[in-house]
Amino acid sequence: MDLDMDLDDIFKDDEDDFDNDFYQAGNVDENHFHIALSCISQSLKSQIINNSYDEVAICFFNTREKKNLQDLNGVFVFNAADRDQLDRPTARLIKEFDLLEGKHGVDSMYGACPVEPLDLLFNKKFCSKDETETCESFMKEIGSQYGIVSGSRDNSLYNAIWVAQALLRKGSAKTADKRILLFTNEDDPFGSLKGAVKMDMVNTTLQRAKDAQDLGISIEVLPLSRPEEEFNISLFYADLIGLEGDELAQFMPSAGERSVRADIIVNNNPYHPVWISPWSILCVTPKVTLLRFSCLGLGGTGVIKSLKATERSFICADTGALLQNSTKLFYSYKNENIKLSVEELSEIKRVSARNLRLLGFKPLSCLKDYHNLRPSTFLFPSEEDVIGSTCLFIALHRSMLRLERFAVAFYGVPSRPQLVALVAQEEIVKAGGQVEPPGMHMIYLPYSDDIRDNEEARKIPGVVKALEEFKLSIYGDHYDEEIENAGDKKESEASKKRKATSEIAVQEYAKYDWSKLADNGELKDLTVTELKYYLTANNIPVAGKKEALISKILSHMGK
């Protein structure tokens, strides 16, 4: 297990801005708070399986209640029992978090909420009307309140960042990737304020954010747009996360649940582009590993204890002696055991000193559909080691695209050195983002040893005529008919043969006086083939030994 997995995420929830949702009674899907909650819940569920050593804390702000170490107003750190505030996700956390979301409760609550202006105090009276337990639990324990209002000195956003930063103090910035994800649909949190107070609040908040960033914490904003009004990142949050110029233009507010979710998954994989560093962009999803645990007292109280990593011992099959780690291997050849050392084996596999060696180019048509063995790897240039490599890579990339060629290279990894095809990939951008990044795909080519030759197996003389006939007719008038008829099953060779034998059997069957043979007990004097005539003619299965066949005949005759 790695130690550098403290990828700390702080999900922050800004549940103060329910303005539009109040207008849309009963429409859960459009509810921002709901979207954020279910997004976090989904993300937790995938995180616990995929990166369960990542640590996470959930913190709401603009809340009525407060719960945080600093005892700041309007910030509530959500947590489950048996767990530090910033810790690995647990099943209990997910369960309790899901209870918060509680479908019915929140749903009907929003439905019941009256049209109210922007300041969104959750009214107690509506909650008490709603008897749903889950809703109650959220309202009781956390509650919501618009934090930043004129006349109050409280700055809940400032507080929230402070709390988050304090939570993220755990672990060194070198080994952990620390991030704050901020969910909000309020593009101008200090909008209700004016003048110097506003300036002051904005500045202190930005300063706080900057401090956090200086400590190696990145802040990402996941804005949720309202249907008729797009989230204007430039009002406040652009400064908070330090977007400038082009970046600002590229910042796409996520309008719906789906893309927010996608963002989180993407963001979990921060990339460090390396000069032609291979990226597996396709991988066979690793199966969740089954571990072995001891289960003591299988009857009732199953105490589950994890077992120590298996202890392997090597035992000599001949003498039963315990062996120390042996590096000698052998292979049976010519009735002898040929001994090889691990070093010799790795030397054999080291057929190329270089990692990736360009051998030449071929037109794309040479890359056949079956020239494939494994998921491809993605190559992207990096300046980290060799300056100028990006430039060269781009030039090659363009030439290959224009000339419709792919490169053949030898990839000399020791595990399996093999030929690869480098296929240039043009960037594809569709609405909402990059679908395919620009770069090259490294496709692993098979060797002649890996390609099975099935052509020979299916080459049947005699097909020629059928095919030629067919080719004449294929694009003719009877095209549809051909297809339709094709589904009908034709009599197979085997069934033809069966039919023929049964015809013979009937003929032969007539030559014997079966009942007389049976009466005289002379059936046993006949050969198996002769017995089978009877059985085949009477449609009785012909399997079995001679005795069985005779008894079958007798029982068929009723004797």
Next chain:
Amino acid sequence: MARNKETLLLLIDVGPSMHNALPEIEKVCFSLIQKKLIFTKYDEVGVILFGTQDTNNELTNEVGGYEHVVVLRKIGVVDVDLLETLQPLPRGTHSGDFLDAIIVGMDMLIKKYGVTNKGKKRLCLITNAICPIKPSNEGTEDDQVTIIADKMNAHGMKMESIVVRGKLIAEADEKIMDENDRLLNIFSKRTRAKLVHVESPISLLGALRTRNISPVTAFRGDLEVSPKLKIKIWVYKKTAEEKFPTLKKYSDKAPATDKLATHEVKVDFEYKRVEDPSTVVPPEQRIKGYRYGPQVVPISSAEWYAVKFKPEKSVKVLGFTDAGNIMRHYYMKDAYVFIPEPGKTKAILAVSALARAMKEANKVAILRCVWRQGQGNVVVGVLTPNISDRDNIPDSFYFNVLPFAEDVREFQFPSFSNLPASMQPTDQQQEAADRFVQMFDLAPPDKEEALLPEFTPNPALERFYRYLELKSKHPDEAVPPLDETLSKITEPDPELISQNKSVLDEFRMAFNLKENPKLKKSTSRSLQDKPSGSNDRKGYALLPAPSANPDTNENKSSVKVEEIGNVTPIEDFEAMISRRDSPKWVNKAIAEMKKRIFNLVEDSYNGDNYPKAVECLAALRKGCILEQEPKQFNDFLHHIFKFCQEKFLTCFCEFVASTQITLISKTEAADSEFTDEEARRFLGKPEPMME
């Protein structure tokens, strides 16, 4: 095992025109026999040579004729002696007549088996087919070939013809060549014969399938286009990775006298509890569980079985889409081939119709496949048409598995157009790249496609089996260097490079590649640790070597060294200090090297750089003695020791002391201020020297 026993007759042309290709043929035959020894040791093999000086075959004795055909080995179970028989092959003196050889071979097979053993009789003809065949007595040559082919069919023989052409043979009469090709084509049309032309040693090695794997269908049944339209198909694997052989662990505990000893090693697994490592947990107390965060969820096998997805066996078409929608790099695994059920004309017609229609409309089909009943992992994949270009092979489909959403990793990378202008190629650079891509052509229109996967053997596997043979004779032999022919798979073709030297040079000159001097040790280390095997030297690797000599570092060899890099500091230093075009280089080299050593020591983490630093130090010392600059070295050594003591890095001093590096003494360089004694003492007792 014996059920699939095959009889193979090798018909090898050893005539004078073949002599060039014979070394490779020896190798391929060797590997063929060797694989048979390992994998199918009940197979039978016979060898016939033609184009020899002698004549030795039964047909000559019986009916006369058939000169210069020698039966080198009668049909018999494959054995070790055969390996020796084929090494080396005798060189013949006459031009070979392949038709004679085929007839002799068929005669041997018929005499031995009659009409039995259908489909397991194989003739393998290796020739260049440039010599005319003898005129026939009765009928035309075509008739004669047709009769032979029909006979071959009647006896269920298969034939593989490997025709060696191109660079491997001398000039030949085109007319005869074409005529012979036409005759051989008759075989391939009328019988179950395969005909391949090879032009390079690599493809000769790859052309003959050395290991016969009997095809096994992955699925037999209906391709369901709709519930009302089903096509009978068989599915085979088209590609499957031939794995490196697994070796067993060897135990040397058994006494040498024990002839029956297996020397195998049994592996025993024991499970112990974390809190009590002394007791072993017996199997009945163990249960499997999934990790869920910090907790563990135990799942009994009954529960696991209950939730297991058990779909019905089926192959269904989900729909069609434009071929362009399925990217080539989505292909996940080895490919399958869908063929119409043999013998079913209607199925052949239906597959052909569908394939051709898809090709015409440029569409592919998306399929959902469950190969076996209850097989949990349903695959969704793409079906692409494969239109046969041969009359006697029906059309078929290729099938490739596509990823599910979980399998796709959506990395975002910056768009090339957004990168700074310094990284954008200029027009001149772009032109150079264009020419480079165009000229380094592996599939020129008039020649054989080089490195065609079908004809390219796996060099590591080949090497393994050859080494195995070597080891069986000489157990202590070290691994020999990679065979010359095989190394052509891993290296660029020197011929191609020399032909396009100007293009290559232009391309290399157009781009100014240099190492990043600011490279931090830590980042490069973390990259190397990645399991994907990314390596910081890949940048060089992409550029082909400027000459046929693969050992020279391509960038370094042509460009004069002007600074000492991170990767090969010692080589750089040696190159720089020996530059004679200006006297400043000696001092610069020494200064740079000092800096480099200093950095290495300073950036070292737990001494991981020390070996490298000491190597550099040794190089520096050597250089300073050579250039008679002892003071520079001695001062530096003092300086670095002082530095180490200040920074509590004394372990470096100890490390240096443990090697043979001392100050440079008077005997080594006259200018030195130290005697031998002083030089040695310096490291032994550093403290008094350092005050």
